[in-house]
Amino acid sequence: MAARSGRRRAIRGWLGKACTVIAAAVLVSSVGAAAAPAAPIHAPVLRAPAGGYEELWVPSSMGPIKIQVQWAARGGGAALYVLDGLRAPNDHSQWTSDTDALRQFANDNVTLVFPVGGRSSFYTDWYRSSSTNRQPITYKWETFLTRELPDFLAGYGVSRTNKAIVGASMGGNAALVLAAHHRDQFRFAGSFSGFVNPTFPMWNQAMRAAMWDEGQFNVDDMWGPAGDPAWSRNDATAQAERLRGLPMYVSSGNGMPGPPDLPYGAVNTVNAMALEAxxxxxxxxxxxxxxxxxxxxxxxxxxxxxxxxxxRQGLANARPMILDALGAH
Structure with a gap:
């Protein structure tokens, strides 16, 4: 779960059965060279420098959604969707600013697609718009990621069916769930520090606290009260049978800090330790x-x-599996 706030900050979040909100976010300045939007063509071509991206706007039921795209190095049709965390910024994907994801795949024959926005959405179709923050639209992220976005990218020669999907934190469980319910589209799914069992006792209350902290969103408007069928449908562990035969990579830390935590300071590191536990x-x-x-x-x-x-390291570890699953070396 991450968001923008000046210079680099570490994750703020929540912990405990009492569902006390622990602040959470990691931040660095935005990087990457974005080109101006272009009209769709029939085959992908490299429009941005290796390690850079192009920004496009995709029509959707939620209004235009920005995506950041690094095109396949050799014009292939394979794609990797990369999902953000709870505090997803509305102007860029933190994968493009806080990691070297672009560089990792710069020479690979796969198009990287970074959807922008969707904070506190869990990348799912909500029952209704959030009633506690005057949200003007109803989140329909599953519809966007599995219908509207593939249809749009098909105009650029990107396959609707030869795709992988990964995500961090909020996006981790979503990646597995989307792959579970749309096996005709995804050939790989990965989760990095994902909350892949949201029906676990009391976790709905932890999510309630976190979503309130990040934009005063109401979890009941997303999946209804605890016990509603939507909770099970959006639980990767509950939907495990649907993932049979799909190559998957799931990673998590154990909460013990290491050298990568040094820039974030003691307080933020303690919060990040609790979340990772x-x-x-x-x-x-x-x-x-x-x-x-x-x-x-x-x-x-x-x-x-x-x-x-x-x-970032989780994505690097998963990269060989992704390329194998997509035939995108």
């Missing part, structure tokens, strides 16, 4: 569930906290 529990629950079902997945739990340097 929660994602570790979720990753362990998911690991046990898929093991019981006999479903293959690469699941790694090591030292680390809820911060971008660890998610």
């Amino acid at each position: 929660m994602t570790m529990t979720a990753a362990q629950i998911f690991r046990d569930r898929v093991a019981a079902l006999g479903i293959g997945a690469r699941i790694e739990i090591g030292n680390g906290t809820h911060t971008w340097p660890y998610w």
Whole structure:
């Protein structure tokens, strides 16, 4: 869960059964060279420098949604969707500013797609607009990511079916859930420090506190009260059977800080430690569930906290699996 606020800050968030809000965010200045939007063509071409991106606006039921795109190095149709965290900025993806994701895939034959915005959305279709912050639109992120965005990118030669999807924190569970319900579209799914078991007791209240802290959003308008079927539908662990046969990478830290945490300061590191202890529990629950079902997945739990340097490394670890699944070397 991350957002913009001047220079680099570490994650703020929530913890505990009391659902006390712990502040959360990691921030660095924006990087990348964005070109002006271009009209769709029939095949992708490299429009931005290697390691850079182009910005496009995609029509949707929520209004125009910005995406940042690094085109496949050799004009291939494969795509990787990369999802942000809870505090997703409305002007850029933090993957393009806080990690080297662009550089990692600069020479690969896969188009990287970074949706912009969607803070506190969990990248899902909400029942209705949030009633506690006068939200003018109803979030429909599943519709956007699985219908409107693929249709738009098809005009640029990007495949609707040869895609991978990954995400950090809020985006981690969403990546697995979207792949579970749209197996015809995604050939790989990955989660980095994702809360992949939101139906775990009391976690709905933790989400309520976090979403209120980030924009005064109402979780009941998203999936209804605890026990509503939408909670189970949007729980990667509950939907594990639908992921059978899909290459997956799930990573989490154990809350123990390391050298990547040094720039963030003691207070922020403590908050990030607490958040990552929660994602570790979720990753362990998911690991046990898929093991019981006999479903293959690469699941790694090591030292680390809820911060971008660890998610950058998670993406680097997943990269060979992504390229293999997409045939995009």
